[in-house]
Amino acid sequence: xxxxxxxxxxxxxxxxxxxxxxxxxxxxxxxxxxxxxxxxxxxxxxxxxxxxxxxxxxxxxxxxxxxxxxxxxxxxxxxxxxxxxxxxxxxxxxxxxxxxxxxxxxxxxxxxxxxxxxxxxxxxxxxxxxxxxxxxxxxxxxxxxxxxxxxxxxxxxxxxxxxxxxxxxxxxxxxxxxxxxxxxxxxxxxxxxxxxxxxxxxxxxxxxxxxxxxxxxxxxxxxxxxxxxxxxxxxxxxxxxxxxxxxxxxxxxxxxxxxxxxxxxxxxxxxxxxxxxxxxxxxxxxxxxxxxxxxxxxxxxxxxxxxxxxxxxxxxxxxxxxxxxxxxxxxxxxxxxxxxxxxxxxxxxxxxxxxxxxxxxxxxxxxxxxxxxxxxxxxxxxxxxxxxxxxxxxxxxxxxxxxxxxxxxxxx
Amino acid sequence: xxxxxxxxxxxxxxxxxxxxxxxxxxxxxxxxxxxxxxxxxxxxxxxxxxxxxxxxxxxxxxxxxxxxxxxxxxxxxxxxxxxxxxxxxxxxxxxxxxxxxxxxxxxxxxxxxxxxxxxxxxxxxxxxxxxxxxxxxxxxxxxxxxxxxxxxxxxxxxxxxxxxxxxxxxxxxxxxxxxxxxxxxxxxxxxxxxxxxxxxxxxxxxxxxxxxxxxxxxxxxxxxxxxxxxxxxxxxxxxxxxxxxxxxxxxxxxxxxxxxxxxxxxxxxxxxxxxxxxxxxxxxxxxxxxxxxxxxxxxxxxxxxxxxxxxxxxxxxxxxxxxxxxxxxxxxxxxxxxxxxxxxxxxxxxxxxxxxxxxxxxxxxxxxxxxxxxxxxxxxxxxxxxxxxxxxxxxxxxxxxxxxxxxxxxxxxxxxxxxxxxxxxxxxxxxxxx
Numbered sequence: 067x068x069x070x071x072x073x074x075x076x077x078x079x080x081x082x083x084x085x086x087x088x089x090x091x092x093x094x095x096x097x098x099x100x101x102x103x104x105x106x107x108x109x110x111x112x113x114x115x116x117x118x119x120x121x122x123x124x125x126x127x128x129x130x131x132x133x134x135x136x137x138x139x140x141x142x143x144x145x146x147x148x149x150x151x152x153x154x155x156x157x158x159x160x161x162x163x164x165x166x167x168x169x170x171x172x173x174x175x176x177x178x179x180x181x182x183x184x185x186x187x188x189x190x191x192x193x194x195x196x197x198x199x200x201x202x203x204x205x206x207x208x209x210x211x212x213x214x215x216x217x218x219x220x221x222x223x224x225x226x227x228x229x230x231x232x233x234x235x236x237x238x239x240x241x242x243x244x245x246x247x248x249x250x251x252x253x254x255x256x257x258x259x260x261x262x263x264x265x266x267x268x269x270x271x272x273x274x275x276x277x278x279x280x281x282x283x284x285x286x287x288x289x290x291x292x293x294x295x296x297x298x299x300x301x302x303x304x305x306x307x308x309x310x311x312x313x314x315x316x317x318x319x320x321x322x323x324x325x326x327x328x329x330x331x332x333x334x335x336x337x338x339x340x341x342x343x344x345x346x347x348x349x350x351x352x353x354x355x356x357x358x359x360x361x362x363x364x365x366x367x368x369x370x371x372x373x374x375x376x377x378x379x380x381x382x383x384x385x386x387x388x389x390x391x392x393x394x395x396x397x398x399x400x401x402x403x404x405x406x407x408x409x410x411x412x413x414x415x416x417x418x419x420x421x422x423x424x425x426x427x428x429x430x431x432x433x434x435x436x437x438x439x440x441x442x443x444x445x446x447x448x449x450x451x452x453x454x455x456x457x458x459x460x461x462x463x464x465x466x467x468x469x470x471x472x473x474x475x476x477x478x
Numbered sequence: 479x480x481x482x483x484x485x486x487x488x489x490x491x492x493x494x495x496x497x498x499x500x501x502x503x504x505x506x507x508x509x510x511x512x513x514x515x516x517x518x519x520x521x522x523x524x525x526x527x528x529x530x531x532x533x534x535x536x537x538x539x540x541x542x543x544x545x546x547x548x549x550x551x552x553x554x555x556x557x558x559x560x561x562x563x564x565x566x567x568x569x570x571x572x573x574x575x576x577x578x579x580x581x582x583x584x585x586x587x588x589x590x591x592x593x594x595x596x597x598x599x600x601x602x603x604x605x606x607x608x609x610x611x612x613x614x615x616x617x618x619x620x621x622x623x624x625x626x627x628x629x630x631x632x633x634x635x636x637x638x639x640x641x642x643x644x645x646x647x648x649x650x651x652x653x654x655x656x657x658x659x660x661x662x663x664x665x666x667x668x669x670x671x672x673x674x675x676x677x678x679x680x681x682x683x684x685x686x687x688x689x690x691x692x693x694x695x696x697x698x699x700x701x702x703x704x705x706x707x708x709x710x711x712x713x714x715x716x717x718x719x720x721x722x723x724x725x726x727x728x729x730x731x732x733x734x735x736x737x738x739x740x741x742x743x744x745x746x747x748x749x750x751x752x753x754x755x756x757x758x759x760x761x762x763x764x765x766x767x768x769x770x771x772x773x774x775x776x777x778x779x780x781x782x783x784x785x786x787x788x789x790x791x792x793x794x795x796x797x798x799x800x801x802x803x804x805x806x807x808x809x810x811x812x813x814x815x816x817x818x819x820x821x822x823x824x825x826x827x828x829x830x831x832x833x834x835x836x837x838x839x840x841x842x843x844x845x846x847x848x849x850x851x852x853x854x855x856x857x858x859x860x861x862x863x864x865x866x867x868x869x870x871x872x873x874x875x876x877x878x879x880x881x882x883x884x885x886x887x888x889x890x891x892x893x894x895x896x897x898x899x900x901x902x903x904x905x906x907x908x909x910x911x912x
Contacts, residue, residue, distance in 0.1 A: 097629050104723060119633070119883050210711060210880030216519035276877065282712055283879050459633075459722070460715070460882040 093117055097459075101130045105208050105463045108473025112451070112462065119458045126451040128444075131477040139437040143403030144170050145244055147437070152238035154422075154439065155475040157200050158193035160229075161417040162475075163242035168323070169413035169424040170244045173406040176378060181369040182246040183324045187362045188259070189241060190415075191355040192229065195266060196222050197418035197470070198306075198348040198355075202273060205345060205467030209286050209460070214273045221269040224262045228255070244404060245379045246372035256363050263356045270352050277345075287342035291453045291465030294339060302445035305420025307469050310347045311339035317416035329358050344468040378404055403432030419443055419470055443476040484592040492598045496578045499751075500744040505540035507743045507868060512536065514872040532816055535800070550732040555626075558729060562625035567730065567737035570618030574744035577611045580604045581751055582666045583860050584761050584853035585768045589846065596761075596853060597666060604665040605657065608752065609650060612707065616642040618741065619709075619726045626729040634725025637715055637883055641706055644887060645713075648894035649703035652696040655898065655905040656756055659692045669760035673767045679912055686764035689757035695901045697757045699894050704753060706890070708745040711875040715883060750867035751860065758863040761856035768852060775848030778855045779838045785858065787831035794824030 094115045100106035109130035115123045135154065139147045151162040164186050171178065178186075203218035226236045231252055233241035241248050277283045293303075295311040308315055316333045318326040334350040336343025372379045376395055385392025408430040414423035420442030427436040446469045453469075454462035509524070513536065516523025524536035532538075554563060579598035587594040601607055616639050623635020662668050676683040676691055683691075690697045706713040715722075722728075727738045754760060763771065771778050801817030843851065881889070 095629060097633075116633075119637075206879065210714070211878065213515075213519050213876045216521060220520055280879065282881055282885075285885050286879055286882055458882060458884065 094122060099459070099462070101127075105466065107204060107467070107471060108476070110447070110466070110471060110473060110476070112454070114454075114459070114462070116459070119460075121454050121457055121459065121462055124451045124454050124462070126447060128447060128473075128476050131473040133478070135478040136437050136439060139434055141433065143432045144406070144434060145404060147434070148242060148244070149238065149240045152240055153474055154441065154478060155197070155417065155419065155443070155472045156237055157472055158197035158418045159237060159239045160189045160193045160241050161197075161415065162422065163240065164190055165413070165415045165417060165422045166424050167242045167244050168415060169411055169426050170404070170406065172413045173409065173411040173426055173428055174244075174375075174378060174404070175407075176245060176373055176375050178246050178373050179370045181250075181367065182371045182373075184362050184365050185247050185251060185371060186242065187324050187326070187329075188359055189229070189232070189247075191359045191362070192225055192259070194355050194418045195352050196225050198352050199266075199269075201418075201467070201470040202345055202348055205341075205464065205470075206273070206277070206283075208463045208467040209283070211276065211280075211283065214276055217269045217272045217276075221262065221265045224265055228258050228262060231255075231258075243372065243379075245375060246370070250371045251366075256366065259359060259363060263359060266352060266356060270349055274349060284342065286460070286464055287345060287468075288340055289338070290341045290457065290461045291344075291468065292338060292340045293449065293453055297449070297452075298339060301449035303420065303442075303449065304445065305416065305418070305442050306334075306347045306351060307344055307420065307442075307446055309334060310336035310343035312337055317414060317421055321414075323415060326358075329361050331355075331357050341464050341468040348470075405430060405432050414440065417442065419446070419472065419475070439478055441475040441478060443471045443473075447471050447476055479592070481592060484589075484594075488594055489598055492596065493579065496581075496583075496598055497575060499583075500575055500578060500747040501740075503747040503868075504740050504743045505537070505544075507746065508540050508543070509535075509537050510868065511872050511875070512539070514869070515876050518873070518876045531814075534816075535797070544736070547733055547736040552732040552734065555729055557627045559625040559627065562621040563729075564734075566618050566622035566625060566726075567734045567741070569621060570615065570741035571737045571744065573611060573615045573618060574741040574748060577608050577748050578751060580608045580611075580665055581755050582669055582761065584856040585670075587846070587849045587853060595666075596857075600664065600666050602664045605653065605663050605668070605756075608665065609646070609653065612748075613642075613646055615707070615745065618738075622730070622738070623726040626726070628729055630722045630724075631726050631728050633722045634728070637722075638709065638726060640883075641709075641713065641715070641886060641890070644890035645703040645706035645894070648699050648890060648898050649707065651895065651898035651902060652699040652703065653756070655693050655696040655901045656689055656700075658902065658905045658909055659689070661909075665755065669755060669762060672759040673762045675765070686759055686762070688759040688762075688764075693901070693905060695897065696905075697753075699898045699901070700753065700757065702889075702894060704749040705871070705874065706886070708749050708871075709742065710746065710871055712878040712880045713886060714875075715880050715886065746868060746871050747864070750864040750871070753867050754860055754863035758866075760863075761860040763855065763859050768856075771852045771855065772845075772848050775843045775851045776838055776841050778848075779841075779843075779851050780835050782851070782855050782858065783831040783835050783838060787828040787835075790824045790828035790831070794821045794828060797821040797824060 094117055097114050097116055098111060099114055100111035101109040106112075111127040111130065113125045113127065114121045133153070135150050138150055142150070147166060148163055151166045152159040154162045199218040199222045203215040203222075206212075206214040229239055229241075230236045232255065233239040233248060293301075293311060295308075295313050298308050298311045299313065303311075304315065304317075312335050314333045314335050317323075318329075318331075319333055331354040334347045334354060336347050377399075380386075380399055381392040381395045386396045387393075406428045408428055410425065410427040412423055412425045414421045416422075421440065422442060423440035425436075425438040425440065426434050429435040450466065450469065450471070453465050457465070513523045515521075524539040525533055527533070527536070527538040527542040529538065554560065580601065582595065582597035582600070584596040586596065619638040619642075620635050623631045623633075623638065626632070656668075657663055660668050660671050662671055672687050672689065674687050676685045676687040685691045705711075727735055730738060762768075797817055798821035801821055
């Protein structure tokens with residue numbers, strides 16, 4: 067069932083892929099996969115022209131979860147934008163917090179205390195683990211291996227328990243503040259993280275054993291949704307999906323931040339850029355993240371978790387209630403907010419799906435003039451239609467799971 | 479009573495029994511599937527539904543499901559082809575229940591001059607009829623997909639018909655090799671042939687004379703095809719929910735959906751019993767013939783008692799552990815005690831059956847009671863063997879991913895089909911030398 071030659075991909079046709087064209091092409095069946103479909107993670111839509119089970123042409127559509135994050139930011143003081151970033155990639159909320167907070171800190175030209183940096187590293191890596199676990203679990207469910215979902219989600223639950231204790235919320239944690247973190251670690255954090263890390267290693271190895279040598283799994287994922295390194299780069303792919311193509315690009319190594327260069331961890335690369343590589347790059351990255359967490363926990367030394375810059379950090383409550391300076395400082399920060407100098411800044415971190423960048427233009431007021439979020443999902447999704455053309459429906463579903471599109475981050 | 483009346487009564491009685499076997503197995507299987515999944519996936523599994531705190535390990539969930547599905551609105555969308563749409567679930571369910579009528583579940587009883595068969599119809603070409611009937615099952619999904627007038631449903635039913643027809647081929651050819659080995663085509667004589675020890679080139683092999691040992695390749699092909707025929711993982715792409723929503727039953731609701739759901743489980747039960755019959759000696763007990771058992775029926779009764787005692791003991795231990803683990807956390811008063819009471823009852827039953835054993839050993843039974851005892855033991859053997867396959871279905875479902883459509887076709891046509899052809903040839907050569 068190879069696609070017929072005389073069919074031009076409707077994606078390239080000026081008229082586009084449209085239901086009205088179903089009558090023109092008699093051999094094709096047009097199917098809407100999504101926006102409400104069991105396998106579409108979030109609200110994505112693919113309009114696919116099927117010849118039998120083969121997708122001859124596909125158009126990937128986005129925008130069903132657009133909430134105007136960037137516009138919303140323009141109407142909120144900087145520190146109030148942080149909760150909005152939770153809703154970008156809601157699977158790994160703290161990483162978005164960090165991305166935004168870092169950009170604002172760069173704009174203000176401040177550095178955060180060492181303990182805050184290490185806490186950010188630990189929470190970010192925990193979030194990366196969660197994100198990868200969700201991606202692997204959901205992807206395997208899509209190809210029918212349901213049990214792996216529980217193996218990954220059971221430990222994810224334990225990580226969420228820690229995050230809940232740490233910041234009071236599970237999914238949208240809102241933990242990072244501009245200039246540091248919201249509150250210090252609780253007693254016993256280190257012990258709990260270590261025990262969870264052991265569970266995660268166990269869960270990952272369980273999943274690995276169920277999939278690694280499973281003929282059906284290999285057939286379903288190998289050589290499916292292949293993308294070459296050149297094409298991936300020209301599509302703007304970053305993160306695990308790019309590394310699966312064999313490009314060792316990781317911002318934690320390429321442009322280290324938070325002393326990532328001093329941590330001992332490897333950049334995991336794939337060889338082919340197929341679904342199998344993408345799943346296994348994530349699988350091994352979980353282990354690398356655990357290595358980083360382990361080292362970071364050893365470095366934790368007592369100290370402040372917020373910068374002492376009075377323009378940024380809220381004063382301690384004892385000063386607010388005890389001294390006029392503290393009260394005024396608090397009042398100014400709450401009413402006028404953080405006012406970075408005029409200018410613009412772009413800053414990017416290695417989020418779980420790839421390079422998460424924030425471009426902020428400041429006009430010197432407490433509100434950002436413009437915020438632009440460079441989300442990795444958008445780049446990944448842009449190449450998605452090309453990836454699935456020529457494959458079967460089942461391949462499209464397997465591919466979609468492996469590139470881990472988070473609709474919240476895609477549509478913003 | 480003349481033989482015609484007796485035969486008619488026999489058929490009616492057995493038809494009711496055989497009709498009920500899969501129907502009774504369905505809730506049990508649904509429960510087993512959920513609990514099995516929970517065990518495999520580190521969860522507790524269904525446990526919430528209760529009547530005044532009595533939970534019965536989640537067995538009540540199946541009843542709750544049935545009630546829910548019965549009371550749901552029965553929607554017939556406007557865009558469907560009404561006749562086929564309504565017909566499809568009934569067709570599926572009926573076809574799923576019929577094949578069991580041809581399977582003997584115990585060796586026949588000699589009541590006076592009459593023979594009471596534990597089988598509705600003992601056709602001389604029973605096996606062919608069996609596969610003819612199961613072959614009709616594809617129409618259920620096919621009608622459903624076509625009548626639903628929905629692209630996803632159509633894709634599902636397309637997959638289904640292609641898959642079932644392809645795998646019927648491998649299945650049928652696997653059966654040909656089995657038929658050649660037994661040189662029989664009637665189901666009851668196939669089962670009778672599987673008693674006693676296996677003979678190969680006039681040597682007695684210390685294995686029961688079962689199809690699985692006579693023709694292992696055919697067994698494997700049949701097993702794989704049976705998974706495909708029942709649309710279970712890894713061949714469940716008919717309803718692969720992540721790809722084509724719910725496949726052919728996307729447009730169905732209420733009891734019509736429930737019928738499809740039940741038909742799937744009924745298919746599994748039937749397939750398991752058929753596999754047990756053809757390859758695991760049916761109701762035969764390994765190493766012992768029916769005659770030997772009937773002469774020593776007191777030992778047969780002992781065996782039944784010991785099996786009951788063992789099952790009760792194992793179940794009792796499991797329940798007691800559960801009672802200790804979380805029985806106390808139930809809010810209801812009855813729920814706190816329920817698991818303990820059940821486990822004590824099970825232990826008591828186990829003790830009772832053990833105490834009965836020395837009494838039973840000294841007893842001697844007349845002809846008819848001993849036949850009934852043996853029949854009971856044989857039924858236990860058959861359903862025990864079927865349970866092995868039923869658990870296999872559950873275990874595989876929660877372990878393997880599903881195939882892609884073309885891979886499925888490759889497996890059916892390029893591997894199973896040639897393998898079973900080759901198997902026929904080899905079986906023929908072996909038979910010609912013996």
